[in-house]
Amino acid sequence: MTTMKSDEDKVVKLRVEDLTLIFGKRKKEALEMLEKGASKAEILQKTKCTVGISKANFEVYEGEVFVVMGLSGSGKSTLIRCLNRLNEPTAGKVFFKDEDITRKGNRELLNIRRFEMSMVFQTFGLLPHKTILENAAFGLELRGEPKEEREKKALAALETVGLKGYEEHYPSAMSGGMQQRVGLARALANDTEVLLMDEAFSALDPLIKSDMQDKLLQIQEKVQKTIVFITHDLDEAIKLGDRIMIMKDGIIEQIGSAEEILTHPASEYVEAFVEKVDRKTIITAESLMFPKPSLLRVKKDGPMRAIRKMQTEGVKFLPVVEDERRTFLGYVWLNDVLELAEKKEMSLEKALKTEVPSVYSDYTVEEMLPLISGNNYPLAVVDKQGGRLLGLVTQTSLIIEATRYGDEEVKQLIKKANKTNRL
Amino acid sequence: MSRIIDLGKYIEIGINALEENFSFLWRAIDDGISWTVDNLSELLLSIPFVVFLLIVVLLAYYAKAGKMMFKKEGLKKGGGLVAFVVIGLFLIYAMGYWEDAMCTTTLVLVAAFIALVLGIPIGILAAKNRTADIIIRPILDFMQTMPAFVYLIPAIFFFSVGDTPGVVATVIFSLPPAVRLTSLGIRSVPNDVVEAGRAFGATEKQILYKIELPLAMPTILTGVNQVILLALSMVVIASMVGARGLGSVVYQGIQQNDIAKGFESGLGIVILAIILDRITQSFANKKG
Structure with a gap:
């Protein structure tokens, strides 16, 4: 892993310290073995525990698109869920605005999810019994905002993603790309500082995917959110990411800009990964x-x-x-x-x-x-x-x-x- | 053959103890159910036949046609059931079993209502809690495989004869599908929707009421349909402990070897069953 250049003029929004997540019953034992430097395979054999994430350290700056990239099983989806504690980390800390999220009580955690971070999912996660407008307003509804207010905000968010006029439709009547726009609108309607996007465009057709990427960049220019974006697609990572973090087997292999990663791959794995990229459009x-x-x-x-x-x-x-x-x-x-x-x-x-x-x-x-x-x-x-x-x-x-x-x-x-x- | 274990004796002792120690509870249940059944059947009978018929027709039509009520397509969808309701209910009325039919309807509705009030929360519990599920599952199997007649014995013991033991036996018999289908419905709510709710800060209560129950509703309504049909299938058995209605007429028909009576009242039950089934099924098939 390469250590990150600390840019002093940038505000750190999220800081992850020694984050470890272990699946299984004998977590304590597994954690001790991990501390002593045992490999994933050894831990699995001895304790039947799977190491999802192993001592991850990184920072996400305010207003950047931070892409976490890796193949399936690399722990990237597990990692993003540690940021809002949909997954409970086994060890380590997650700082959001200099406060440790892992120590928050239930109520505080709910408030972080309601007011500070919103999420977009690969499978959209829309409610089939609600209209597009109600879906976009769902996060606000959970917060307990009055109907009129939340619908106003949801309407504005739908307009941002280009879905004006579809408010009364139901998700089942829409294409995948449109459904994901609703998912994005739902996250935008909450107007949180951090946006967690878990393989948000991976389930879409290539053309629609590219369209959505453009849309996201366009929106990002306007709203300047801090976005953590998970993907397994390197082209997508390069297109969207201000910085890219490459993960393999729960371990961070490298963090850097697209060009840094392409020109100075930190490991053979990263090198193999970036081999197929069309460097002509990236190397400057x-x-x-x-x-x-x-x-x-x-x-x-x-x-x-x-x-x-x-x-x-x-x-x-x-x-x-x-x-x-x-x-x-x-x-x-x-x-x-x-x-x-x-x-x-x-x-x-x-x-x-x-x-x-x-x-x-x-x-x-x-x-x-x-x-x-x-x-x-x-x-x-x-x-x-x-x-x-x-x-x-x-x-x-x-x-x-x-x-x-x-x-x-x-x-x-x-x-x-x-x-x-x-x- | 000599008996090594006298299990029945212990059960008898247990039930005796229950009867003696909780007699206030049994009395309260008995009073509650009798009161409800009496008043509800009186209410149903106080409605003139034509008005009642009209209400059921409208209900059936709405269940089938839904939003297309006032369009031609609605007529196409709901016409058949409406015709059946008119002919069926008129037949029951004309054969002279209207009073019995209303009595049966009351028993079925009360029993089904109690079964749902008990069964849906238990189903939610079973879906949410693994331990609860492990305990509840074999009990449901037991309830469903035990011959329905067996439930009559403790029912009589606790509530003597009348409508109440009939309702209680019916509740026990028709409870399992309410539990099972509620549990199934909640379990089959897609995980990503629940996770999305969680990510946006939904409490457990919000997840249940805003996500799981609405999405499980079609399955739960299928459960409602099953409960009602099972309750209806118990009416003859329930009449053996003194429950009134079409079931007791069938029972009389059997005892008196009266083919005409038995067939007519049996047909009445079938008509009620089909109407109740079609109406509740249509509601279940509608998307949440």
């Missing part, structure tokens, strides 16, 4: 570039210095920046600089080739690929504000990144690149 210039490349300052560095620098670096060209702000200007090539030197020119400006593409650090491989075709120099990565040169992305690294997937288009690119350019 920032992780591909080599930062702080050697460069030339347009005013200060003359042709002679440029030639020397190219010789020591063993390259035929170098990027040129503006002296103070380091704004990227273009490249100079060795041939041109040599000419300048013969003419005894003092400035590099006449050799400067400015008609070159540059990219921002959040450009993806997919976006960068078309820019390199036909060129024989790296892509300059520049700052969004001011155009400061941050680093260079070489064609080789781009192509290697892209060809892991055997894309025909990319193979063509390599052939072309091999012919036209050699450093």
Whole structure:
């Protein structure tokens, strides 16, 4: 497990400490064995107890979509149910706004479920005998809100999820995607800070699923909830998650952004998991570039210095920046600089080739690929504000990144690149 | 063959003790049931036949047609039963068994009501609590397999003869489906709906009243239907301990070898059974 970077400007909404959940009768014994470092299999054999979650530690920040990902049996659904104690943790703590939920009494727990966290389920969990409006208002009804008020809120929530006009229908008359929108509306109507979504879109058709993901992101932009989202679908995790936590057999394998996980998988398991992902759309210039490349300052560095620098670096060209702000200007090539030197020119400006593409650090491989075709120099990565040169992305690294997937288009690119350019 | 264990004797001792020590309770039950039966049957008989017929017709029509009451489809759905009710009840009336039929209806309704009041909570308990279920299940098996005549013996013992022992024996006989179907209904409520309720902060009471009972209602209503039919099937047996109504007419028919009487009153029971069954079944089939 990689330890998380502690971002100081972020507010921690949920903090889970050493959370362990054991299924079975001899929990105490099993817990002791776990403390001593016994494996899941050993514990199962000796105590007939299954370790659902083993010492999980993580934090969820305010306003983020925190995706918990794993295959079935990885403990992710068990974990999310520990957050509102639908599952009772065997050991460990769950802090919500710095208060330990695991120590709360029944009444307090009910209030947390009613006012602080709401949940969306894979199987929707709608009441078949209630209308869509009544279903959306159900959480408010349980709270004891007066009918008029709760229906007003439910109506607004239904409008948010795009179900206006369906209030009087019954769930059985609706498609899966629509039913889940009701489930989402029910959770939104409660207007809780935390939203727990347990495989919320997993039961839906791919197209509807993608539609719902977009809808969720759209809504999230507006409401800025803290969302814990469970899924077994990596594409979904990448699409939705600000951060992703990968679980296997009840153990957290890695926590990080999609890109961190793809570029620096913490274990073989994670590596195998992320292998099939279409990295082209995820890997960005920032992780591909080599930062702080050697460069030339347009005013200060003359042709002679440029030639020397190219010789020591063993390259035929170098990027040129503006002296103070380091704004990227273009490249100079060795041939041109040599000419300048013969003419005894003092400035590099006449050799400067400015008609070159540059990219921002959040450009993806997919976006960068078309820019390199036909060129024989790296892509300059520049700052969004001011155009400061941050680093260079070489064609080789781009192509290697892209060809892991055997894309025909990319193979063509390599052939072309091999012919036209050699450093 | 010599007897090694005299189980019957101990049961007799136990029942004797119960009778002596709780006589106030038996008297109270007897008074309560007699009072209810007398007043209810009087009430039913005070309604003119035509009015009564109209009420049953409307009830039957509503049960079948429901929301389509005022449309053509409603007539299609409810027409058959309405015709049967009219012909059937008129036949009973015309054969001269109206008073007996009302008496039987009263006994069945009272017994079924008591059975449901006892059976539904027990069914809820059995669904919620494993230990309770383990205890209740064999008792229900016992109640259902024991020949119905056996219940008459303690019933007479506690309540002598009359309507009360008939009602009590009927309650015991018709109780099991109320318990079983309530329990089944609650158990088959999808877990995800209950979990959703829990996640939104429902108390156990809210889960029962807002989720489990409404979703179990069709199954529970099937239980109601079964209870009523079983109660009706007890009327002849109950008449052996002095319960009034069509059952006692059948019993007389048997004793006097009177084919005409026996057949007519038997037919009356069948008509009542079909009407009660169709009406309650229609309510059960309607979605919650």
